[in-house]
Amino acid sequence: MTSESTATATGLLPEQRTAVVTGAGGPAGIGRVTARVLLEAGWAVALIDINAEGLAAVEAELREAGHSAVLSIPTNIADEASVAAAYEQIDANLPPVVGLVNLAGIACPVALHECDVAQFERVMAVNVTGSFLMIKAAAARMIPQGIGRIVNTSSITAFDGGGTFSKGVYATAKAAVIGMCHGAARELGPYGISTNVIAPGPIDTEIMGGKLSDERKASMSAGIPLGRVGQPVEIAATVAFLLSQDGGYVNGATLQVDGGKYMH
Numbered sequence: 001m002t003s004e005s006t007a008t009a010t011g012l013l014p015e016q017r018t019a020v021v022t023g024a025g026g027p028a029g030i031g032r033v034t035a036r037v038l039l040e041a042g043w044a045v046a047l048i049d050i051n052a053e054g055l056a057a058v059e060a061e062l063r064e065a066g067h068s069a070v071l072s073i074p075t076n077i078a079d080e081a082s083v084a085a086a087y088e089q090i091d092a093n094l095p096p097v098v099g100l101v102n103l104a105g106i107a108c109p110v111a112l113h114e115c116d117v118a119q120f121e122r123v124m125a126v127n128v129t130g131s132f133l134m135i136k137a138a139a140a141r142m143i144p145q146g147i148g149r150i151v152n153t154s155s156i157t158a159f160d161g162g163g164t165f166s167k168g169v170y171a172t173a174k175a176a177v178i179g180m181c182h183g184a185a186r187e188l189g190p191y192g193i194s195t196n197v198i199a200p201g202p203i204d205t206e207i208m209g210g211k212l213s214d215e216r217k218a219s220m221s222a223g224i225p226l227g228r229v230g231q232p233v234e235i236a237a238t239v240a241f242l243l244s245q246d247g248g249y250v251n252g253a254t255l256q257v258d259g260g261k262y263m264h
């Protein structure tokens with residue numbers, strides 16, 4: 001925290017606090033790194049993902065690194081009962097929920113006009129309904145505390161319509177996540193809860209159909225002013241700022257972390 005503390009102006013983050021991080025079970029994902037960065041910043045972390053095996057590996061890795069305030073809970077975020085069961089476990093085992101980082105998502109390389117309804121609805125279910133269910137349950141816990149930090153994850157695909165891998169269906173879902181952020185920022189702000197959204201450009205993870213080869217990274221880097229794809233830690237650091245004490249006046253913002261790939 002800076003010496004000009006924001007704590008008195010904005011409400012103090014409690015010392016014992018939990019951040020719920022969805023999408024934390026990917027072996028090379030943004031969620032895994034975000035969990036580590038938040039643990040290092042003093043948060044207890046609930047790791048949420050549908051990939052139980054990946055989640056267990058991430059929890060083991062974090063415990064090996066000396067972090068004990070961590071609990072992995074296999075969850076389907078698109079299923080209300082699964083989300084309710086996850087929050088029950090969090091309530092019983094970890095400090096109060098003050099942070100929520102909605103990172104779980106699925107990509108979709110299918111064009112809108114070629115997508116069948118089942119696939120369209122699957123993309124909406126994870127990216128949109130899942131974020132909604134996680135926010136709703138988190139807000140019920142944050143409102144009585146009068147403080148909270150929520151981060152959704154969009155994509156610059158919401159602005160540029162996508163490219164070779166992510167296309168119009170994904171763009172639709174990721175644009176909805178921005179609208180959800182604006183609504184939540186307005187509706188939850190009076191309770192001391194901030195809601196923001198991160199819109200990453202291409203990041204070096206496995207979401208685009210597997211590990212990125214050097215060749216693919218080079219071709220993806222064309223058109224990015226910084227000349228490279230981003231690293232998961234660069235998203236994690238942005239999330240950590242939004243969850244920090246001094247990040248508390250940012251509300252309803254979309255933060256692009258994309259090397260300058262898309263400029264409005």
Ligand SMILES: NC(=O)c1ccc[n+]([C@@H]2O[C@H](COP(=O)([O-])OP(=O)(O)OC[C@H]3O[C@@H](n4cnc5c(N)ncnc54)[C@H](O)[C@@H]3O)[C@@H](O)[C@H]2O)c1
Binds near residue numbers: 025048076106155201
């Ligand atoms: N990597 C990129 O280039 C990029 C760019 C823009 C936005 N994003 C977004 O960033 C977020 C994180 O992606 P990532 O790159 O770390 O990919 P990732 O595939 O490593 O992480 C996504 C995680 O979500 C989990 N998940 C999928 N469906 C789920 C469900 N129903 N319930 C719970 N968990 C579920 C997956 O198991 C996976 O671990 C996603 O929302 C993605 O859309 C990524």
